[in-house]
Structures are given as structure tokens and as C-alpha cells.
Amino acid sequence: MTGKGKSRWADSAEDAALEAQVKKEKEEKKRIKAEKARKAETEKKRREAEAAAAAAQRQHQQQQTGDDDDDDDANGPPAKRRRLSPDRDAPPPPPPLQATPTASSNDNSKLLRFEGGRFGKCRSVENYDKLNDIEEGAYGWVARAREIETGKVVALKRLKIDPKDRSGLPVTGLREIQILKDCSHRNIVKLKEVVVGDDTSKIDNIFIVLEFLEHDLKSILEDMPEPFLASEVKTLLLQLCSGIAYLHLHYILHRDLKTSNLLLNNRGQLKIADFGMARYVPDPPPPKLTQLVVTLWYRAPELLLGAARYGPEIDMWSVGCIFGELLTREPLLQGKNEVDELTKIFELCGLPTDDSWPGFRRLPNARSLRLPSSSSSSSSTPNPTSALIRARFPLLTTAGVSLLSSLLSLNPSRRPTASEMLEHEYFRQDPKPKQEAMFPTFPSKAGQERRRKRETPNAPQRNQKAPEGGIDFSSLGGIFGAAREREERGGGFSLRMV
């Protein structure tokens, strides 16, 4: 699309090395392609020869037996019920298409056929050639690899197994596999299969094979010299949101949405990845869910306040944080710990009141938190969040501010659902969302060995315990307190020592 070095994203010194690498890979690809073509050619010739021979034979037979030989032909009438005793030397019947209407016994009524696939043993990881490591995360090791048979490039993610853990295979990994297997959406990363190490007498090397995408959003944001254009932000948000709408429609909470878990390919397509924290949550949600979910900077206030019953709204809060990050290239709320995170949230969104968030005082950790009574504080302004957000994002349109501030509502029930968000005014206004195909391309970091690492807190660990007796927020409020204590009312943010 653009000439070499003309891209507004890439003109640094490491590009030369990168280009060399890309060139080398291109050549490798070309070679493989040529080889495949050659193979296909010979295969085709062989098949043609066979077909000719078969045809000749058939003709010969027909001459001998007359016309009645199409009964045992492969394309005779299909059996109604699945045959359960195979002919030993006949090839397996072609799998029926998914939900094909077939004529039923008597009438021409159309019945749906459900094809749920089959089950069988895992293949071996030796079917893949490792190309390079991508990263070593909190949940395991990821590498780029090529499937030997097809030449397709994939991402291999190794399940982290602690041999000392006596509860068996980690439930997070199993849930991730189960959920990804159930998902089929263009904005959710595709799970191709699960493979194991060659030694199957002890299953301790387990790899998830995922489709490979060149980038993750976080490293793009870190490296880009200018932020995304408004139209690009809209495209990214729309894709994120339609993926989440799909998840929530299927009762899946992701519980760890953040820019490093959003992948982007060179065709401008965004996919949600890393379902290590995800799980099925029925509606209404069960009474006790773990609060230790979502990376701190993207964690919703109700989780920080210790709510054990939560729903899809926590993902929408993370979407709000990601929206802000797309606009500025910086994570929106970089708290150092739970208390600091909540402080930053209240700075950005204002303080909750009994009107704006009824019932928040009953959350477990809210007890150590004393806020001014609603009469004395800013309840006069109808929506303080909007004003604060407008101040923080001066370049955002009014519709953009209204979307962002609704996503960052302290009260979970005020946040829009993912499908509501898709209908938001913001996406219909000019500038319109950019077409994915028109997206700029970036140098792929996942193809390289190393990348700059920035400190980000990790998602909470599974077996970590929630702090006994909740988090003590009494130390919070320095900022609110200190500034306002001098005020006549003494309102602001006072604390109760516990």
C-alpha cells in the first residue's frame, strides 16, 4: 500500500533488520508455495491418470453387466440414518454439512440435521515447527510455529502446569480451551486444536494451537508515534464491542480485557484473546464469584469494593478503559494498588453518591470508606463524570464523551451493554469508522524475538486469596481529604480508622 519507509508508523533504525527478516520470510514462503504447486501438479497428473483408468474400467463393466451398476455407486441415494457398522474397506462417508435440510421419510418436510463434529485423541506437537518465541506471560509461553503439513503459521500457547499442584490440570486452562472451542466469531481468536508432547504416557506438555495474529494492541500503542485517528479508534472499538456482544450473548465473561489481550492482524482485524480468566456465568449471576479478576488498571470499581456478585458490566468497564487508552496511547487508570486504583477512578469519575449508585455502601470494602453525605457534595451537577471526562479528553466529540462516560459509570447498571454500545450515536457520526482493509500496517513485533517490555501488573493469580476481611480503603482519600479538609464544611473524603 505504502512505499518503503513512507509509512507514518515506521521509520526507525531497526526497520532495516526487520525488512531483511521479512524478506527472508517472504522468500521462504515463496519456496514453500512453489513446492506445494509442484506437488499439486504431480498429484493432479496422477489423479487424472487414475480417473481415466477407472473410467475405462467402468465402461468395460457396463458393457458386461448392463446398466444396473449404479446402486453401489458412491453417489447413490444417501442413507437416512447414520450407518453405524462401517464397510471395512469402503472409505468413510463424507461428513454431512452442518444443519443441512434433508428430505424426511414420507413428506418433503425439511428436518435440521445437527452435526456436532466428532471426538478423538490429541495430535502431537511434532506436527508443528517452532519459528520463534513470542512471549512468556503469566499464564504460559507462546511461540510462533508452522504446521508442517500445510505450511500455515499459528501461535502455540503452552499450558502452564505446576507439577506440585495436586488438583490436576489447571481449571483456568481447561476453561479457556472449553470456551474457545465453543466460540466462533470473527473478533475472537480461533482455537484450532490442542496438541500434546510426543510422550503420551504422561500428559504434561499441553499446547493450545491458536490462529496467529501479527500484533497485540498494547505494543502497537507503545510504539506508534501518533495516536490512532478518530476513524480508526471507532473501527477498533466496534470490533472489540461486537466480539464482547457475542461473548455476553453466550453467557461468557472475559474478565481480563486489556490492550495486551487484544490482537490485531495486518488487515485491520481485531480479535479478543487470552481467555484464562473467562468463564460461563449464568444470568442472574451466581452469588459467589471470585473478585480477583481483571488486571488492576482495567478493574471495575464494584470489584475493587469487593462485590462477589457481578456480571457483564465488569467487561464494559474494561472497554471504557481501553477506549481511553486508544485515544491517548496511555493506560487510563494506572493505579499502584487497589487503594490507589480506586483513588484514580474517583478522580476521573467523581465520587459515588447514593443517587448515582444506590447500594454501593453495602459492598464489603465500602465500609472503610467514608464519603461526604450526598446533600453536601456535588450532587447538584447532574452528571459529574461527563464533565470530568470532557476535561480529560478535550478533543473527543460530544457523542464520544457520552459513550466513554457511560462506560465509566461507577454504577454498573448505568453502563451500556455491548449490544447497546454497538448502536451508539458515536459510531454513526463523522468521521465514520475506517474500513478494516484501509488500516495502516505496522511492523510485526510477534515475528521478532524481543520487544520493549513495559511494567504492567498481571492479572490476578488464580489461587491467590482475596485479602482477609476485604481491602482497607481507609488509607485512601489522601488527595480528597488533604485538599478539602481545610474547607469550611470539612466534607470531602474523611476516613474512619478501623
Add this chain to the structure above:
Amino acid sequence: MSHMMNPLATPEQLYQRRSFSALPIELQDAIFFSTQCLTQAAGLLLQLPQSVTAQANVLLARYWLEEPMMFHEFSDISAASVYLTAKLSPYPRSPRDLALVYNYLLSPSSTLFHPLATLSDDSPPPPPPPTNIPNDYYLPEHIYNSFHTRMLNCESRILYALSFDTHVSLPHSLAITYLQALDFLNTSKSTISKRTLAYLNTSLLSPQMLYLTSQPNALAVAAIYNAAKDVGAKMPECEWWEVFDVDREELGFLVVGMRSVDGWGRKMREDMERMKGETESGRRGGMIRRRDVEGELRRRGLSVGNGHAGGSEEPVDMEAEMARRMDEKMAEIEASAS
């Protein structure tokens, strides 16, 4: 759609079951039936909802189409399937819970597979029901540890054999939805619903592996059909099953398959008791074990351990064998001490 679909067994998988191991097919059926019963009993004692236990039944059935039955002790593989499905469900159970429950179910104090009183007239009267002797199911730490290790081993084995696909759609909730659509056939809601669910639960034990050959919608319709016949409800005169995408032929097959489980199961229990009675000195009944099957094979002059049972699985077998010997030794010591 995925909540209405299951991966099904291929004809090749069903066929190879015959040639899989040295086991005659009726022995395989007996093992299948009793292990599925054991799984259900464990689910009850673990207070798991039937939706979890039934999934364990289905996973176990799928596993046995991939690997021979004699690879692991039947109760271990049953425990692993329950542990795994519970772990993935909202009702996880600890390994110790499982160890305690299985230890109890396999002990002489358990009434599971206790000889039935009403078998046949010429057989000797059944032994009195077992008395509850807590010492029978006391769980020493080393037994727990070896059980735990074997169960985790089986867990990863099941996952490997099924490519980590643990998805199971059950027909139970579909059946209720269909019944609602049929207005409960104008009979008592609870009677017909219970009867329908009973058919669905019984089908889990069927050696025809109905859950691996039919999709949930077909199972639900067949169970409703059977239940309606049983309670004498009047079904619509049209071909109502087509509304639920089931054709007449499949329905007929499933109706017969579901109805036959009851009688077949009774006969199966007789056979098993005979088998146990011939291998064990005291005819106490109880869950069938690998050594019972081995004994039966020896009596029939069939060798054990050819085909799949040997070779690569040697280490697993050795370990199980070791654990078993230790169990027996311990039991002896305890018996002589008390």
C-alpha cells in the same frame, strides 16, 4: 447452536470397540453398565446436580471408545470423569471428597450392587444387607495418596483421548422445553416430566451408547414418546416429532433402545453377580473390578494382556498393581490387628 449439539461417535469408533481389546463384548457391556452406575452413585453422594454427573457419564463413554477398558481400574476412571466435570462446573469437589466417596462405595459396607433379593427361585438366598462398619471405609493417608495420583493420571488421560473437548449438551432441559411446547400432552406436568427425565437418565447406562450416537433433540423426543406411552397420554396425531427435527426412523430406534435398558440392566446384574460369586469367596456383590474381569477371562481360557493391554501401558499397570497389593496388605494387617 453448540448447546444443542454433541460430537458423535463415528461408525469406525463404534466398530473398533469390538476389536479393541481381548474383552468379549458382553463383558465390556457389563463393565460399562456397572461403572456408569457407580458414577451415578458417586454423583449422588457428592451431592452433585444430575447435570454434572450425567456429563461425567457421557465423557466416560466417549473415553472408552478411544482407549481400552482394561487400561485403568474402572472406579479410577469413573472418579476422574466426575472430578473433571465437577471441576469445570460451578460445583467443584476436592480430590479428598472423591476419595472418601469412592472408598465408601467400594467398601463392603456399601449397598451398591448388593445382590438383589428377587432374582430367581433356585439361587441361594441373598446374604443379608451389609451392616455399616465404619472401619470398612476408613481412608488411610497412603491409600488416599495413591488414589489421588491415579485419579489425576486418569484425568489427563481422558482429556488427551478427547482432545480436551469436554463439551456435553444434555437433552434434559430440551425435553422440558419440548414438553412445554406440547402443553404436557394434557396430563399431569410432574408425572410426565419425571417419567421423561427417568428415560433420559436410564439411557446414560445403555450399552448402545445412545448419547454418543444421537443428538440431544432426538433423545429428548424419544424420551417424551416413551413417557407419554407409559402414562397413557394422548400424543398429537400428526408426525409431531418432525417439529423437533427428528425423523421417524431415528425415533423408532431410540424408543426401542431406551425401553430395552431396564430389562437388559436387570439381566446384567444377574450376570455380574454370578461372575463376582465365582471369583470371590464370600458372595458379597459390590462393584466389579479389573481383577474380577481378569478372573473371568482366565476361566474362559482367554489370556489377559494381549493387544492393547500390554506394551506401552506397562508402567501404569505396574503402579496400579502395586497400589492394589499395598491395599490388600494393609487390609490384612488391620484385620489381624483388630
